Structures are given as structure tokens and as C-alpha cells.
Amino acid sequence: MIGVFGGTFDPVHNGHLRTALDVQEALGIRRIHFVPLKEAVHRDQPGTPAELRCALVQAAVADQPGFIMDNRELHREGPSWSYYTLESFRREYPDEPLCFLMGSDAFNGYLQWHRPLEILELAHLVVMQRPDASRPGGDLAALLDERQTLEAGDLHALPAGRIFLQPVTQLEISASDIRQRIAVGRSARFLVPEPVLGIIQQLRLYDCLLYTS
Numbered sequence: 001m002i003g004v005f006g007g008t009f010d011p012v013h014n015g016h017l018r019t020a021l022d023v024q025e026a027l028g029i030r031r032i033h034f035v036p037l038k039e040a041v042h043r044d045q046p047g048t049p050a051e052l053r054c055a056l057v058q059a060a061v062a063d064q065p066g067f068i069m070d071n072r073e074l075h076r077e078g079p080s081w082s083y084y085t086l087e088s089f090r091r092e093y094p095d096e097p098l099c100f101l102m103g104s105d106a107f108n109g110y111l112q113w114h115r116p117l118e119i120l121e122l123a124h125l126v127v128m129q130r131p132d133a134s135r136p137g138g139d140l141a142a143l144l145d146e147r148q149t150l151e152a153g154d155l156h157a158l159p160a161g162r163i164f165l166q167p168v169t170q171l172e173i174s175a176s177d178i179r180q181r182i183a184v185g186r187s188a189r190f191l192v193p194e195p196v197l198g199i200i201q202q203l204r205l206y207d208c209l210l211y212t213s
């Protein structure tokens, strides 16, 4: 089984990494591809160029077996719709179950994504419960009623189509908080891996307040 973890990763932080490891261990995922987006579609554009965000992810995952930095969205023109990213993973792994990882905050807006139901034809969704997670209502609750499974084994048995809510280590770390801390001269140590911190310091990323929003 393969995991796909998309995000802005501006910067990648221990909240992403620890929770991805929780999911990998809990579900028996062979490898997790971290896929930094090029062009955001559901939020403001990241202030940091995509190549640099990829370099941060590369530094973060280099020593972790089964974690892979994947820059496929950089090579695609136009907005980084997850549907097309997952289509390309499906071509690469025609028969293997795919799990698309997202935090519960991202899942709350899932039905506003491009082709959400077709995404479920390509992959399972694994929703990592974040500290502020509340049970969704409305159409999302209906989707959960239809697609949720409580059995991790179902994810291995089918290539796509199920939603699994995964409890993970609760780490109240966010990239926006890290950017803001650095902008006001505070440290991001212990919130990001040391090699990531090294690049941030060396290139003076996020030093400017205008850069953080």
C-alpha cells in the first residue's frame, strides 16, 4: 500500500512528519510520497518557491526509510489539483491500494475540492485527526456514512474508495505559526527537523514579516 501526502509544506514540520509516521505504522504503508504543491488552489499562494519547499521536504525525509520527496506537481502546468496527482500515482501503481493522507482540517473542505468523488475512485482517504477536529456535518457526514470503514484491512483489500479516520499524535504545530515565530525573531527549533532548520537559517527564510501571511 502506498501513501500520498500532499501539502504546501511551507515549511514541512514535525506535525507533518510524526503524523505521517503514525499512519505508516498503523496501516502498514510501504512508502509515503510527500508531494509539495506548486500552485495552491484552496488557499493563498505559498510565499516560498516550490523548489525550495521541495528542498526542505528532501532534508526532512532523507533519513527516514519509506518517506519520499516527490516533486511531480512541479512538472505539471496549472493549478495543483490532487485529482491529477492521484491519477499519475495510479498510472505508476496500477494495482496497489493508494491512501491519500490529509489532516482533518483539510478533510472538512474536501467536498469543495476538484472532483472529490472521482478522487475516491483513485485512492482511499486517510484523515489524520488534528487537535481541533470535530465530526463533520451535512454532505460530508453523508459521504462518511457511505464510505467510512473502521477496518484497516479494508484499505489493503481494495485499491481505493474508503475513508479511514486515523488517530495520530496530537501536535499543535502549523507552518503558519512557524513562519510567524521566525518573522518576529523567535526560534523554530524542535518544531522542524534540524536539517530543515539549518536551511531556513542559512537562507533566512521567513525573516520578513511581509513574507509570512
Ligand code: ATP
Pocket (backbone or CB within 6 Å): 006, 007, 008, 009, 010, 014, 015, 016, 019, 101, 102, 103, 104, 105, 106, 128, 129, 130, 171, 172, 173, 174, 175, 176, 177
Ligand atoms: P499552514 O499553517 O500554512 O496552513 P499547515 O501546517 O497546515 O500549513 P500544510 O502544508 O498546509 O501545513 O498541510 C498539509 C497537510 O498536512 C494538510 O492535510 C494538513 O491538514 C496536514 N497537517 C498539517 N499540520 C498537521 C499537524 N500538526 N497534525 C496533523 N496534520 C497536519
